[in-house]
Amino acid sequence: MDDPFGRLGISTQSENHKSTVLSLSRDVERFHASDIPFRIFHGNTNSTRPSVRTLAATIDISSLNHVLSVSTSERTCLVEPNVPMDALVAATLPHGLVPPVVPEFPGITVGGAFAGTAGESSSFKYGFFDRAVNWIEVILADGQVVAASNEQNQDLFYGMAGTFGTLGVTTLFEIRLIPARYFVQLSYMPVSGIEDAQEVIQGVADNEDMDFLDGIMFSPDEGVIMAGKMMDRNQADRKLAISTFGKPWDPWFYVHAEQSMSKNGAFDDEPNKTPKSKIHPAAYQDLIPLTDYLFRYDRGAFWTGRHAYTYFLTPFNRFTRWFLDSFMHTRVMYHALHRSGLMQRFIIQDMAVPNKNVPEFSAWLDSELSHIYPRWLCPLKTNETVSMHPHLAPAAQSTDDVLLNIGVWGPTPKHMRQVAVNRKIEHKLKSLHGMKWLYAQTFYTEDEFWQIYDRRWYEALRKKYRVEKLPSVYEKVRTKFDVNANAAPEGDVRLGIEQGFWSLWPFAGLYGVLSVLKGGDYLRKS
Template sequence: MEAHKTAVEAVAAQVKQFHARQQPFRIYHGSTNSTRKSQHHVHNTISTADLNHVLHVNEVAKTVTVEPNVPMDALVAATLQHGLVPLVVMEFPGITAGGGFSGTSGESSSFRHGFFDATVLQIEIVIPNGEIRSASRTGPGAELFWGAASAFGTLGVVTLLEIQCRPALPYVELSYISTRSMPEAMEAIRAATADASVEYLDGIVFAKDHIVICAGKLTDAQPASSAPPTLQRFTRPHDPWFYLHAQHRAPRLAQTPSSPPKDYIPLQDYLFRYDRGAFWTGRYAYSYFLTPFTHLTRYLLDSFMHTRVMYHALHQSGLAAQYLIQDVAVPYPATTEFVEWLDRPEHFGHYPIWLCPLLVRSDGGGLMISGKPPSPPAAAAAAATTTNPPSTTSQPNDNDNDNDEKYLLNFGLWAPSPYRGEAFIHQNRRLEHKVQALGGKKWLYAHTYYTEDEFWKIYDWRSYQGLREKYHAGYLPDLFEKVRVRLEGSTEEGWARWARGMVGRVWPVRGLYGVWRAWWGGEYYLKG
């Protein structure tokens, strides 16, 4: 802990210098799972890249104390040594504990435990005047704790987290439930939620009439009838990509079977089952490079098909502006309408789509999923009277389970867009408007095109601004400034500008440049 204390004091000293100059700064973590362009430069950035240590695992309290840049694979490895696993583990091994808290992370156990931030008990944070504070979920500093959750570093620098865990078991018994429609899929989700033994739950929409719900239970052994005992794995080069395996295990059926097929999966393989191929987005790389998509090519190119490398390549290539990459969530009663809307090519028109049910806890989610939208600032309110409303004004149907109001259903929408330039922006804007019309939310790691008026009608401006004043954050970029897409042009320099410029327009230079930079490595998100 002495090394941690020394490192945090160094961060605090840097923050004090920025505060004295009233100079905005950004936080550099060493990597990112955001698709936005970097605004980091060496002169405006505080690096926390070396705050990446697991500090303590408490087997009695079932907690783990970590620095913010501990990635999920290291976190899981450390807790498993003590027979524990975090309540919520993000599916990509490179996502960090601090990123899960300061961003918005809901994964396949979130239907039980809520968002990742709801599983954090307390944090240490350097507020923007350089003071080092502690804040807990329900005790002292609770308002700072929940303000910092999902605030993307705009209320200070999180330097430590205490995270809840549960006893781990070696395997996940995963059932694949094939359904023929969104209403049928929702019934499967409700039934799995009602089963107290189900700990993990998500789904994949392969088509409007083929939706696979995956329900997992922790177990310490395979059934005796399994002869010989076999385990299904997903992390080795010769293993199948999970989404292809799920499609094979639960094909489109005329009638749902009473006993869905099951796999027994080592816990770590289950938790990071989507790493290889980044769900299914890796398949688009094969299409881009005109490469056959076969078991052999997936094996040979496996080292390029892990999420850490793929995010690196995406940023360096500049291809994020050609892919619609969004995570959005809508209330359960709106899910059928939303799937119908997404099926239209001008809206999305791609499959697969990821489904992830999320418990909306009253003490979880921070600013991102706070209750009723607050009144916007006076200027925004005045502007709103002259702003055209979204073209879609439909509302969810109130005809389902009474417990539905506790949940949102996340839709992972990741696919190449047929649009470029203004048309690409309009496609993203249509999605933002539709989600808002259905009473949903979108997560802000991705391209965000809201106007400032629209943004602060959705997110809690009044509470957020009050916290910014109280904790001396007024000189920092606010949340809207942090996450919005800047449309005035690229800020990339050097070879990145060249690759994205004239030569980068020629296929496949952008993609090759991104792959080369990903292979070369280095700190790809910090510019000199």
């Protein structure tokens, strides 16, 4: 492949990178020659799928965690796959630049965001995270190292996005950057229902000046849509308050957003109705430092952290949030979630549904999972296509076809198993031409999975790039379970938490907390 390092004048860091990639490619070549399927070890995860990874047959890329360069003239950066989002932003922001799409949790890595179809509140404008990638470096299944881009190995370049490392090992990314400002002026617009929310979202999405757009529904008839624009302090209204969300005494963002609804002035037409064409001047606004905005949902993992307070019978107030803050960041919460096995008692799903079917899906959720609120709304870009060439959701041809992401995260109903709830969600999504994001647990049969995604396209890529010995994307993302057994899905559920002594309150939760205090790697098994 062409050497990008010489062109950009990178020295020691690039030499370390090349040495590591060479060693990894030899390991891959050895596995290939021995017909041994391998998996990729990253060192951490923001997936909620149980891990089945073992020490044997593993390619360890956890040391590929550096930002190698930032080019202000080209507005690009060279980044290894295990660079987390907070480190990426910290490296680019001093240059006045930031990636167009920054997933909301600081521990999400560049490789994970690329391989797992990541989006955020700027996705209505820029699409998924992988759309900002210029080219990638890949170790193929036989150990060969190649570059892939829109001009070179184009099919591999587009195939690698969203297929969870099942076509090769991605070891380097060149990412496009955009000019950054140090604040986000955020407007909070109350809405009175899901269709009202859709109307406001569409009106803001048509405004080319906006940089960020998402929403929270707190109940079927109450929510808030939030639209943000990057700016410097001297560009903003001096009267606007500066709000921060990263310090222990700061509010959790969703609490702040809910409180903002009571601060909106009365609108001229209807009290909870925002004009479609613009942001109403009576909408409550504040200024948020850019980094605080990008990672505003880290503390409490949106609002799922509140369930920990309920589980441990702890009051949820400003003092307890301050006192327990070190346990309430996503890196720590994911560690505890995996170690305790409590993820088997939760529904953690992001789902994309065409706009025209959102009201029906929302009403169905209200009938089946009415206890799970808040819900997150994240609009996607018009004409955005989804990785894996799904049959169900073609590129949007009109506003009705544009995908809206709905995040549903909360406890499984007491009368239902997690498997049963997820199966109902999967069937309903299929009927509405929607789909799950595959970072979370999926329970599709293999036939059902390939009725959604383009098997012919995917398997042709696997054959072309000699990847047929590796686990497929279906094998990678599926959750194994026995439909006739009342047991937890297979994976790293070490306590068998849905059965026996350890299912009793509060032992699983305490085990998760103790695992956090102990530290260590919660993915790797001997």
